[in-house]
Amino acid sequence: MTDSDTAPGAGEGSRSFDDLLGDCVHCGFCLPTCPTYVLWGEEMDSPRGRIHLMGQMREDDVLSEAAAGHFDNCLGCLACVSSCPSGVAYDALIESTRATVEQEHRRPAGERLLRAAVFALFPYRRRLELMRGPLKAYQASGLNRLVRRTGVLERISPSLATMERIAPPLTGAVPALPEVVPARGRRRAVVGMLTGCVQGAFFPQVNTATARVLASEGCDVVIPREQGCCGALSAHTGRAAEAAGFARATAAAFADAGVDAVVVNSAGCGGTMKHYGRVLEEAGAAPEEVRRAEELSARVVDLSEYLVQLGPRAPRHPLPVRAAYHDACHLSHGQGVTSQPRELLRAIPELEVADLPNPEICCGSAGVYNLLRPQAAGDLGERKSEDVRSTGAELLVAGNPGCSLQIASAMDRAGEPISVAHTAQVLDASIRGLDPAVLLTR
Amino acid sequence: MFDEGEGEPRMPQPLTALIPRLREICGDDGVITDRTRRRTYESDGLTYHASTPGVVVLPTTTDQVAAVVRLCADAGVPFVPRGAGTGLSAGALPHSEGVLIVTSRMRRILEIDVANERAVVQPGVANLEVTRAAAPHGYYYAPDPSSQQVCSVGGNIAENSGGAHCLKYGFTVNHVLGLEIVTPQGEVVRLGGKAADAPGYDLLGAFVGSEGTLGIATEITVRLLRAPQKVRTLLAAFETMDAGGAAVSAIISAGVLPAAVEMMDALSIEAAEAAVACDYPPGAGAVLIVELDGPAADVDAQFERATRLCRESGAFEVRTADDAAERARIWKGRKSAFAAVGRISPAYIVQDGVVPRTALPDVLRRIAELSAASGIRVANVFHAGDGNLHPLVLFDDAEPGASERAAEVSGRILDLCIEHGGSITGEHGVGVDKACQMPEMFSPADLETMDLFRSAFDPAGIANPEKLLPTPRLCGERPGVRKGVHPLVAEGAAEQF
Numbered sequence: 001m002t003d004s005d006t007a008p009g010a011g012e013g014s015r016s017f018d019d020l021l022g023d024c025v026h027c028g029f030c031l032p033t034c035p036t037y038v039l040w041g042e043e044m045d046s047p048r049g050r051i052h053l054m055g056q057m058r059e060d061d062v063l064s065e066a067a068a069g070h071f072d073n074c075l076g077c078l079a080c081v082s083s084c085p086s087g088v089a090y091d092a093l094i095e096s097t098r099a100t101v102e103q104e105h106r107r108p109a110g111e112r113l114l115r116a117a118v119f120a121l122f123p124y125r126r127r128l129e130l131m132r133g134p135l136k137a138y139q140a141s142g143l144n145r146l147v148r149r150t151g152v153l154e155r156i157s158p159s160l161a162t163m164e165r166i167a168p169p170l171t172g173a174v175p176a177l178p179e180v181v182p183a184r185g186r187r188r189a190v191v192g193m194l195t196g197c198v199q200g201a202f203f204p205q206v207n208t209a210t211a212r213v214l215a216s217e218g219c220d221v222v223i224p225r226e227q228g229c230c231g232a233l234s235a236h237t238g239r240a241a242e243a244a245g246f247a248r249a250t251a252a253a254f255a256d257a258g259v260d261a262v263v264v265n266s267a268g269c270g271g272t273m274k275h276y277g278r279v280l281e282e283a284g285a286a287p288e289e290v291r292r293a294e295e296l297s298a299r300v301v302d303l304s305e306y307l308v309q310l311g312p313r314a315p316r317h318p319l320p321v322r323a324a325y326h327d328a329c330h331l332s333h334g335q336g337v338t339s340q341p342r343e344l345l346r347a348i349p350e351l352e353v354a355d356l357p358n359p360e361i362c363c364g365s366a367g368v369y370n371l372l373r374p375q376a377a378g379d380l381g382e383r384k385s386e387d388v389r390s391t392g393a394e395l396l397v398a399g400n401p402g403c404s405l406q407i408a409s410a411m412d413r414a415g416e417p418i419s420v421a422h423t424a425q426v427l428d429a430s431i432r433g434l435d436p437a438v439l440l441t442r
Numbered sequence: 443m444f445d446e447g448e449g450e451p452r453m454p455q456p457l458t459a460l461i462p463r464l465r466e467i468c469g470d471d472g473v474i475t476d477r478t479r480r481r482t483y484e485s486d487g488l489t490y491h492a493s494t495p496g497v498v499v500l501p502t503t504t505d506q507v508a509a510v511v512r513l514c515a516d517a518g519v520p521f522v523p524r525g526a527g528t529g530l531s532a533g534a535l536p537h538s539e540g541v542l543i544v545t546s547r548m549r550r551i552l553e554i555d556v557a558n559e560r561a562v563v564q565p566g567v568a569n570l571e572v573t574r575a576a577a578p579h580g581y582y583y584a585p586d587p588s589s590q591q592v593c594s595v596g597g598n599i600a601e602n603s604g605g606a607h608c609l610k611y612g613f614t615v616n617h618v619l620g621l622e623i624v625t626p627q628g629e630v631v632r633l634g635g636k637a638a639d640a641p642g643y644d645l646l647g648a649f650v651g652s653e654g655t656l657g658i659a660t661e662i663t664v665r666l667l668r669a670p671q672k673v674r675t676l677l678a679a680f681e682t683m684d685a686g687g688a689a690v691s692a693i694i695s696a697g698v699l700p701a702a703v704e705m706m707d708a709l710s711i712e713a714a715e716a717a718v719a720c721d722y723p724p725g726a727g728a729v730l731i732v733e734l735d736g737p738a739a740d741v742d743a744q745f746e747r748a749t750r751l752c753r754e755s756g757a758f759e760v761r762t763a764d765d766a767a768e769r770a771r772i773w774k775g776r777k778s779a780f781a782a783v784g785r786i787s788p789a790y791i792v793q794d795g796v797v798p799r800t801a802l803p804d805v806l807r808r809i810a811e812l813s814a815a816s817g818i819r820v821a822n823v824f825h826a827g828d829g830n831l832h833p834l835v836l837f838d839d840a841e842p843g844a845s846e847r848a849a850e851v852s853g854r855i856l857d858l859c860i861e862h863g864g865s866i867t868g869e870h871g872v873g874v875d876k877a878c879q880m881p882e883m884f885s886p887a888d889l890e891t892m893d894l895f896r897s898a899f900d901p902a903g904i905a906n907p908e909k910l911l912p913t914p915r916l917c918g919e920r921p922g923v924r925k926g927v928h929p930l931v932a933e934g935a936a937e938q939f
């Protein structure tokens with residue numbers, strides 16, 4: 001078996017759902033890395049169990065209430081893809097299953113409403129940006145601390161409480177990035193950059209840092225204005241048609257940008273963009289369109305992946321900080337990117353980088369999972385924050401802002417707040433020779 | 443009360459009466475009645491035996507297990523223990539009218555007692571977790587089945603599991619010091635204890651390997667070993683299997699005790715090359731992998747001896763590995779061997795048998811004769827150190843009559859093992875899968891004695907019935923021979939030891 005055979009999602013091409021299901025040999029090697037199995041210890045909430053439920057669904061040609069619930073419980077973290085020695089494409093299986101659930105399953109009214117709200121808001125940057133004002137006012141008022149202390153939201157709605165807790169601290173306005181950030185010094189490459197919906201609205205500083213790092217390393221950074229959500233959120237939750245729409249638009253935005261690579265700094269987005277072919281196939285797109293999307297996918301790289309490939313050129317300045325690196329699922333399990341961020345961070349003088357125990361277990365953020373399944377997400381957050389605490393780190397670094405927020409919020413609740421940063425921000429601070437204090441202010 | 447789907451068969455009668463009590467014992471979320479959910483427990487790692495359990499319970503404490511078993515005993519309802527469900531002999535195959543008692547929520551490590559070199563764990567703890575918990579203290583748990591990251595210590599006890607390193611360190615039975623069990627009547631009993639070698643009958647030894655037929659282990663005290671100071675591995679290439687076999691004998695009779703000794707024949711080397719390009723010495727008719735571990739000085743001395751003995755026995759090339767990366771390169775071909783065979787044959791059967799080590803050369807010759815006479819190729823990969831054979835019987839399932847001839851050869855190989863004073867299973871256990879072959883190895887009187895022993899623990903016959911020992915219902919007609927190797931192993935994704 002070659003490595004490419006086992007690469008996440010590789011080779012599933014146009015194999016049928018049943019064919020992919022048949023790859024599972026029921027060995028159970030995936031169980032210990034599945035967050036829901038870790039939490040609840042029951043077969044139905046393990047990858048092997050869910051694959052069995054998918055098999056039942058095909059065999060009996062019905063989607064039972066029970067099975068739908070267990071599919072909804074899946075975080076889509078893809079730890080099972082990494083740990084499966086048989087190369088089962090669980091990522092393809094669950095996406096397709098979610099689409100079936102979405103079409104055939106009627107959820108309870110409350111959950112339907114919540115989902116509708118989430119999907120009306122999240123994939124749209126402008127709507128998200130509109131939320132910034134009220135959120136900022138709310139945070140500035142100090143009301144947030146009162147609300148958290150009293151636990152009033154917890155009682156009204158755990159999902160709302162989660163949403164409140166993980167809302168990122170906001171300061172200042174969204175800085176607009178130019179359409180092209182020119183390379184510093186001799187140009188080594190021309191790259192496109194995805195700004196993303198959530199990233200763009202709530203974490204503009206991550207995008208700015210990304211653009212600066214790329215430019216410092218000698219890249220012209222092209223940031224097409226017309227780009228929006230990449231469709232990851234929709235694809236991960238079974239909204240196939242919506243996902244395909246976003247995929248088409250994103251592919252179009254980068255098609256004529258004349259870039260060597262499309263650099264993505266958000267794990268979930270990168271993971272999906274690398275599989276645009278599958279996203280379009282799921283929605284029944286024409287082969288020609290699928291092929292074009294695959295062309296874009298071939299150029300998509302994660303920021304850390306790209307920087308390692310390119311090799312460092314800008315000098316790094318010391319950052320005397322004790323950091324811990326957290327593997328975002330859609331980077332490690334989804335894209336197989338684990339060594340590159342560590343390599344980049346370890347090359348920074350005086351930066352100590354600790355590994356977390358249980359690195360393969362999801363922190364519970366998982367896109368909008370923490371809004372849809374707040375209890376499970378909270379429990380996983382707690383486990384992760386214990387692991388983070390055990391390293392004695394003062395800064396948590398991750399390649400996905402959702403993870404950082406989730407873990408920071410869990411650490412907060414435990415009364416041991418921690419600073420968080422994206423890999424790009426740490427590199428940016430080192431290249432610019434900033435005082436480490438900028439990373440350590442929360 | 444039961445959220446069964448429309449038109450689904452209802453739960454069997456005597457069980458429905460137990461449900462409210464089970465819920466009182468295990469809590470609502472510790473009892474699974476819904477059929478869709480129950481079905482996910484229908485098989486272990488050997489999926490062609492499947493049966494939907496009547497009801498599934500997920501206890502968290504010994505008291506809960508005992509209460510559930512008492513309830514079963516009072517009602518005469520059968521129960522089946524299950525750990526992680528990785529078994530390869532359908533030992534955890536559920537009873538359709540019984541209670542499946544799953545230990546997956548009993549996964550606390552209760553104590554790591556470094557000073558006394560032992561750990562106390564709940565039965566659902568994964569094998570590798572014990573080592574992970576002990577590692578910071580410089581210790582590990584020795585039995586290492588290749589499913590170790592997932593299989594439970596309780597399941598290991600029930601199957602007396604082993605691993606590549608059981609040549610030197612022994613099987614699970616050598617590493618269990620004490621057990622708390624729930625008997626089939628629902629009593630909580632302690633076997634063995636923290637002190638070594640309790641007086642009286644060795645009931646602890648009897649329980650290990652009992653495949654869930656004598657009760658459920660609910661708390662397990664295992665021995666921890668100090669992590670070896672040094673590990674060194676060699677790969678030796680020989681022109682013939684006989685020469686390789688002679689090297690094994692020479693090494694062991696010289697008093698060298700390797701941690702592992704693995705051997706592959708030409709056919710399996712060919713397959714491994716095709717699959718993973720392991721780059722073993724060209725022209726080898728057999729390769730031997732020898733791993734030594736222990737105190738650095740011992741390892742170095744023994745390593746030199748093992749290397750010399752290999753050369754003296756005719757090895758034309760010896761490679762050595764001193765770090766993890768080099769070691770991985772040597773093991774690569776061996777670990778992929780099963781997988782690899784899929785590349786040179788459309789279908790095959792994997793056997794799991796044991797012979798005394800000294801009988802190995804003879805048995806291998808007889809296997810070669812069998813193969814020549816039948817025109818069915820057999821690849822050999824095995825734990826040469828302890829005589830555990832995993833012959834792979836290759837055939838083309840598209841060719842008429844081939845699978846029957848292969849099954850015949852596979853069966854004959856087991857007969858050979860028995861003739862040479864060996865056994866029909868190395869590590870995968872009997873379960874349902876080989877229960878009907880027990881009479882080939884044991885006389886009716888032997889089997890009757892075993893049954894008497896079993897009845898002493900379980901007079902009502904409710905603990906994992908129809909496993910391990912043959913029953914007329916199960917073996918009235920001879921069950922089909924296993925169709926092939928476990929698919930995962932076939933892919934080289936995992937190995938079986």
Ligand SMILES: Cc1cc2nc3c(=O)[nH]c(=O)nc-3n(C[C@H](O)[C@H](O)[C@H](O)COP(=O)(O)OP(=O)(O)OC[C@H]3O[C@@H](n4cnc5c(N)ncnc54)[C@H](O)[C@@H]3O)c2cc1C
Pocket residue numbers: 027486487522523524525526527528529530532533534545565586587588589592593594595596597598599600601602603604605606653654655657658659660869870871906928930931936937938939
């Ligand atoms: C890919 C693969 C590789 C493997 N490699 C090896 C190997 O190298 N060596 C090896 O020996 N095995 C190997 N196995 C087989 C299997 O992993 C072992 O038999 C293991 O010990 C089973 O543990 P489990 O927790 O999965 O038990 P299960 O499969 O759930 O149950 C196995 C048996 O134990 C009984 N049982 C479970 N828990 C208890 C308890 N607490 N008390 C009493 N009875 C109990 C069950 O009733 C059943 O009879 C492999 C399996 C796979 C799938």
Ligand code: SF4
Pocket residue numbers: 033034035036037046047050073074075076077078079080081090
């Ligand atoms: S994607 Fe994550 S949560 Fe879902 S089955 Fe796989 S490991 Fe479990």
Ligand code: SF4
Pocket residue numbers: 023024025026027028029030031047048051080083084085086087088
């Ligand atoms: S998904 Fe992979 S690891 Fe999990 S049971 Fe199936 S084959 Fe084994």
